[in-house]
Amino acid sequence: xxxxxxxxxxxxxxxxxxxxxxxxxxxxxxxxxxxxxxxxxxxxxxxxxxxxxxxxxxxxxxxxxxxxxxxxxxxxxxxxxxxxxxxxxxxxxxxxxxxxxxxxxxxxxxxxxxxxxxxxxxxxxxxxxxxxxxxxxxxxxxxxxxxxxxxxxxxxxxxxxxxxxxxxxxxxxxxxxxxxxxxxxxxxxxxxxxxxxxxxxxxxxxxxxxxxxxxxxxxxxxxxxxxxxxxxxxx
Numbered sequence: 044x045x046x047x048x049x050x051x052x053x054x055x056x057x058x059x060x061x062x063x064x065x066x067x068x069x070x071x072x073x074x075x076x077x078x079x080x081x082x083x084x085x086x087x088x089x090x091x092x093x094x095x096x097x098x099x100x101x102x103x104x105x106x107x108x109x110x111x112x113x114x115x116x117x118x119x120x121x122x123x124x125x126x127x128x129x130x131x132x133x134x135x136x137x138x139x140x141x142x143x144x145x146x147x148x149x150x151x152x153x154x155x156x157x158x159x160x161x162x163x164x165x166x167x168x169x170x171x172x173x174x175x176x177x178x179x180x181x182x183x184x185x186x187x188x189x190x191x192x193x194x195x196x197x198x199x200x201x202x203x204x205x206x207x208x209x210x211x212x213x214x215x216x217x218x219x220x221x222x223x224x225x226x227x228x229x230x231x232x233x234x235x236x237x238x239x240x241x242x243x244x245x246x247x248x249x250x251x252x253x254x255x256x257x258x259x260x261x262x263x264x265x266x267x268x269x270x271x272x273x274x275x276x277x278x
Contacts, residue, residue, distance in 0.1 A: 173237050
């Protein structure tokens with residue numbers, strides 16, 4: 044990874060980004076997508092990679108162990124193709140733009156990371172670990188049980204909760220082996236350890252977008268740092 048890459052200016056996305064997603068939602072098939080690939084390249088791929096590149100230094104200032112990699116495949120930009128193998132919904136394309144700045148040790152979206160989402164129904168930022176596997180989930184729970192004050196500071200601090208809300212799915216019952224009387228018992232039920240912050244779509248078009256996103260991500264540092272520690276990963 045290039046630690047010395049210079050700062051990249053990014054003037055914001057254009058309204059055409061949302062227009063393409065809206066049109067795709069109405070014509071979600073391979074023929075239409077193929078006929079409009081030039082629009083996809085110009086209004087989705089190109090600005091998304093520019094945004095990722097501009098986020099490199101801000102992410103590095105938060106932690107040198109998180110990666111902003113502007114690659115079409117295998118980088119921070121998530122693929123537009125849906126996995127329809129086990130889904131009744133066979134529409135081939137996502138109608139959103141997903142970007143994850145994950146930990147350098149992460150292999151996929153289940154790694155600790157920061158997330159940026161452009162959608163037709165909502166735009167939001169995320170931070171944490173989405174749907175960790177069994178061993179990772181067990182380690183998070185163990186850390187919460189063993190260090191309840193550290194978890195409280197990470198998940199309820201004012202700078203963090205002023206912007207972010209813990210989200211995701213939870214189990215109905217307390218997981219086996221976890222104390223039912225623990226003060227953070229509702230958090231022990233979580234399947235996801237992610238925090239979400241909604242933002243107005245109009246911010247996408249502002250030249251201050253990178254600064255806004257970086258500033259919000261920085262406020263999520265206590266949560267992400269706690270989760271990294273639970274996995275014995277450096278922050």
